[in-house]
Amino acid sequence: MSQNLVNAMADLEETALVKEVKALQAQGTPALEIIQKLQEGMNIVGKRYEEKEYYLSELIMSAEIFKEAATLLGGDLSAADSHSHGTFVMGTIYGDIHDIGKNIVTTVMSCNGFKVIDLGVDVATADYLKAIQEHKPQVVGISCLLTTAFDGMKECISAIEAAGLRKDLKILIGGGPCDQTTADYVGADAYCKTAQDAVEYSKKLLGIQ
Ligand code: B12
Known part of the structure; x- marks a missing residue:
């Protein structure tokens, strides 16, 4: 399941990615684990850019898609701890x-x-x-x-x-x-x-x- 998320990020498949994030959230997958998978996908985006399979427009698109996913995770990431360390x-x-x-x-x-x-x-x-x-x-x-x-x-x-x-x-x-x-x-x-x-x-x- 989470490999689908890596692939959706790498392939810039926004609709599939949103669906995967929501499904993983529904299963109770921790937000940081989801972010790690998104980051793996971003690393593939970076490699494709290096190999000239992707161009700057794809890098920009990847950032937009990542931000959208991070917004979906916003609530899960902010289970705030009220102490100030x-x-x-x-x-x-x-x-x-x-x-x-x-x-x-x-x-x-x-x-x-x-x-x-x-x-x-x-x-x-x-x-x-x-x-x-x-x-x-x-x-x-x-x-x-x-x-x-x-x-x-x-x-x-x-x-x-x-x-x-x-x-x-x-x-x-x-x-x-x-x-x-x-x-x-x-x-x-x-x-x-x-x-x-x-x-x-x-x-x-x-x-x-
Ligand atoms: C998205 C992206 C962009 C977006 C950025 C949008 C944005 N708002 O940030 C845009 C399109 C603007 C962009 C521009 C450029 N990019 Co760019 N980009 C990327 C890409 C694909 C993903 C980066 C990313 O967001 N990753 C996801 C996040 C979550 O991961 P992360 O940043 O590593 O952070 C995690 C950890 O590293 C850690 N962490 C990060 N920082 C810190 C700090 C501390 C203190 C700690 C504790 C932890 C920590 O925590 C995070 C969560 O776990 C990378 C490829 C890659 N593999 O990283 C290329 C990449 C970084 N870009 C690259 C390049 C070349 C550029 C441009 C020069 C392209 C150009 N020709 O204009 C410009 C640079 C502009 C500039 N002056 O900065 C190269 C850099 C190559 C190099 N060796 O230096 C990369 C590696 C792509 C590649 N393989 O060629 N890029």
């Missing part, structure tokens, strides 16, 4: 406008009791510095989907350190092309593959069960 500042690094993954991470962190400050996309280093000074987060997240923006993350993290703001917070990075090697290269504290990993890392950091 800590503050999470998050943005997509400058030069990069991808925001689907960032929005999932902010929603899931918020549902798990973190106060989220979402800086948006194409975020300049100065805006991260300003937000850290103002909100004093325990965790900062940087999303990056473009390998060409890795140096932007590196520069941003160095600037956070140079401004003396690094000691009381941890910096997480994530996004399709990132991995542990990227985290080491840019000087982040950790790489997280999924939104749930970000929650687990942050809770562990703050000693929350």
